[in-house]
Amino acid sequence: MTENAPKKTPLYEEHVRLGAKMVPFAGWLMPVQYTSIVEENQTVRNKVGIFDISHMGQLIVEGSGAREWLNVMLTNNIDKLDVGHGQYTFLLNERGGIIDDLIAYRIGEQRFLLVVNAARTDEDFVWLKKWRRPAAGAPENYRQDADTTAIVNRSADFGGVAIQGPGIAELFHALFGKDVDLPPRNAIIDPPFDGTKVSVARTGYTGEDGIEVFFRASDAVKFWNAALEKGKAFGIKPCGLGARDTLRLEMCYPLNGSDLSPERNPIEAGLGVFVDLTKPHFIGRDALLKTKENGPPEKLVQFRMKEKGPPPRPHYAVFQNGERVGEVTSGTLSPSLNWGIGMAYVSAAHAKIGAQIDIEIRGRTFPATIEKKPLYKKS
Amino acid sequence: MNVPDDLLYTETHEWARREGDKVRVGITDHAQSELTDVVYVELPKMDRQANAKEAIAVVESVKAASDIYAPVRGTVIEVNRALEADPGLINREPYGQGWIFVLKIDNADDLKQLKDAEAYRKQIS
Numbered sequence A: 001m002t003e004n005a006p007k008k009t010p011l012y013e014e015h016v017r018l019g020a021k022m023v024p025f026a027g028w029l030m031p032v033q034y035t036s037i038v039e040e041n042q043t044v045r046n047k048v049g050i051f052d053i054s055h056m057g058q059l060i061v062e063g064s065g066a067r068e069w070l071n072v073m074l075t076n077n078i079d080k081l082d083v084g085h086g087q088y089t090f091l092l093n094e095r096g097g098i099i100d101d102l103i104a105y106r107i108g109e110q111r112f113l114l115v116v117n118a119a120r121t122d123e124d125f126v127w128l129k130k131w132r133r134p135a136a137g138a139p140e141n142y143r144q145d146a147d148t149t150a151i152v153n154r155s156a157d158f159g160g161v162a163i164q165g166p167g168i169a170e171l172f173h174a175l176f177g178k179d180v181d182l183p184p185r186n187a188i189i190d191p192p193f194d195g196t197k198v199s200v201a202r203t204g205y206t207g208e209d210g211i212e213v214f215f216r217a218s219d220a221v222k223f224w225n226a227a228l229e230k231g232k233a234f235g236i237k238p239c240g241l242g243a244r245d246t247l248r249l250e251m252c253y254p255l256n257g258s259d260l261s262p263e264r265n266p267i268e269a270g271l272g273v274f275v276d277l278t279k280p281h282f283i284g285r286d287a288l289l290k291t292k293e294n295g296p297p298e299k300l301v302q303f304r305m306k307e308k309g310p311p312p313r314p315h316y317a318v319f320q321n322g323e324r325v326g327e328v329t330s331g332t333l334s335p336s337l338n339w340g341i342g343m344a345y346v347s348a349a350h351a352k353i354g355a356q357i358d359i360e361i362r363g364r365t366f367p368a369t370i371e372k373k374p375l376y377k378k379s
Numbered sequence B: 001m002n003v004p005d006d007l008l009y010t011e012t013h014e015w016a017r018r019e020g021d022k023v024r025v026g027i028t029d030h031a032q033s034e035l036t037d038v039v040y041v042e043l044p045k046m047d048r049q050a051n052a053k054e055a056i057a058v059v060e061s062v063k064a065a066s067d068i069y070a071p072v073r074g075t076v077i078e079v080n081r082a083l084e085a086d087p088g089l090i091n092r093e094p095y096g097q098g099w100i101f102v103l104k105i106d107n108a109d110d111l112k113q114l115k116d117a118e119a120y121r122k123q124i125s
Helices: A012-017 A037-046 A066-073 A118-132 A168-176 A217-234 A241-250 A285-294 B029-035 B108-113 B117-124
Strands: A021-025 A028-033 A049-052 A057-062 A085-092 A098-108 A111-116 A150-153 A158-164 A199-201 A210-216 A298-305 A317-320 A323-334 A339-347 A356-361 A364-371 B014-019 B022-027 B038-042 B055-061 B065-069 B074-079 B101-105
Touching: A012 A021, A012 A028, A012 A217, A028 A037, A028 A241, A037 A049, A037 A241, A049 A217, A049 A241, A057 A066, A057 A118, A066 A111, A066 A118, A085 A118, A098 A118, A098 A199, A111 A118, A118 A150, A158 A168, A158 A217, A168 A210, A168 A217, A210 A217, A241 A323, A241 A339, A298 A323, A298 A356, A317 A339, A323 A356, A339 A356, A339 A364, B022 B029, B022 B074, B101 B108
Parallel strands: none
Antiparallel strands: A021 A028, A049 A158, A057 A111, A057 A150, A085 A098, A098 A111, A158 A210, A199 A210, A298 A339, A298 A364, A317 A323, A317 A356, A323 A339, A356 A364, B014 B022, B022 B101, B038 B055, B055 B065, B074 B101
């Protein structure tokens, strides 16, 4: 978080014009909602919604050593990426704790785009730069000659939007023409758009089909308004961070800073599938091997309240049979389910699917059940 | 924003309608529009005593929980059970069916501490 005045994305004026409620988030002034979180959530589930994600960071890593080096910096196996494809992955500290969760795209033979969390962009950049040079005491394999790998923070140059919802395929063709195919899941393409070039990735944070589009900051207003105009026929609505949070929580996608932190590792968070422990070296590997061997002391679980009642919120205590066993990290009333849902770190012995837990809310406890993810499934 | 002339207001966005030796209390149109999507209301306990500015109820939106304060010292003699089934009443009719509780006032002079409509309009403008 920054002490300075929050930054404005290139779409700030558009949000204000649309009547958005603007709030500081991760050092940026962002729209939390335009009309209502419930309405915006349902628009994404049933039609199509557009989110400003210009606050997210873009780091470019390139050079003859880029691939090998990123495979040491990140947990997933970047060797599995063909040009034009991306993967969800983690940037860990030496203790295995999560500095950031991100998507790494291979946008050229020796060129990678890392799309990172707004609040972590500067930290990620400093961390990566530190490891690029032979640091004192750094293990031999981690060292990377600065001559063979360049890393640039391009966050200020790019704007971005996420367009999410079942209407995406039709809207995509309305925007890019009938002849351009939607990229496959996790792939990224650079179709022309109104005399400029944009990058379109088939990804998202809502559980609906959708894309994330990145463009030069100076093209942001043009693209945003074109999407709103062409999207009218499909019921598009601008959506804020409030709906982004409820949508991702219904899918049990973790939020960095709430469910993920430098004190938590991907195995505790139930995200081991994005860690390739067969890679010989990556930062945090030793710590994760130990966690895997001993079992994590706590696990991130998702739960559903048993009764209609107050929604769970971050930091509420979790009990089982009167014993405190954990703490809520994310909680809300799910607009899609019209029911209280959340995620919590719970001691491993109690973190079983189907287990009954109690959430303490203002001095009273309310029963909940640990469930499989996702909490919301399309019917 | 609707700020009816015949009500009294608090800095914390409650309204109070005097009904003899009682006041009916809810949250203002401005407050409900800031919260949007009220999804849960925790009503105060019947017969509880409350001091002015004491938190005695909670209104929750999708995003957050907000305390609701007693505008004056008194005793809770009525609560709006309809909000348990339909908390959205607060959004739809903040000054009508969306009322939250009724207090029997200890001292009618305390009402002088509250804002009139004009002062509240100034506060939220």
